[in-house]
Amino acid sequence: MSRGKGKTPILNLDGAQEQAAVQLIKRFLEERFELELGSFEAQEVLDLFSREIAPHYYNKAIFDVQTVLKDRFESIESDLWALEKS
Numbered sequence: 001m002s003r004g005k006g007k008t009p010i011l012n013l014d015g016a017q018e019q020a021a022v023q024l025i026k027r028f029l030e031e032r033f034e035l036e037l038g039s040f041e042a043q044e045v046l047d048l049f050s051r052e053i054a055p056h057y058y059n060k061a062i063f064d065v066q067t068v069l070k071d072r073f074e075s076i077e078s079d080l081w082a083l084e085k086s
Helices: 015-033 039-083
Strands: none
16 A cells, blocks of 8 residues: 555654554454554554544534625624614
């Protein structure tokens, strides 16, 4: 398998988080599918998710926050207009 394929992950975990994620992947695949992966293979799966899937969740989260903030600012603007003296 080739690592990375030239695309860098948008999100990076610190060492402890990455190790925990690798262990979680190994445990999940073994318990759910009876598939035993070594740390290298589990790291490859994590790298794939980091490069190819995580950006979609990241972008969705950014979009959701923008929507909430837009609504909040519109509400504040409306409240300020209501306070304006004629």
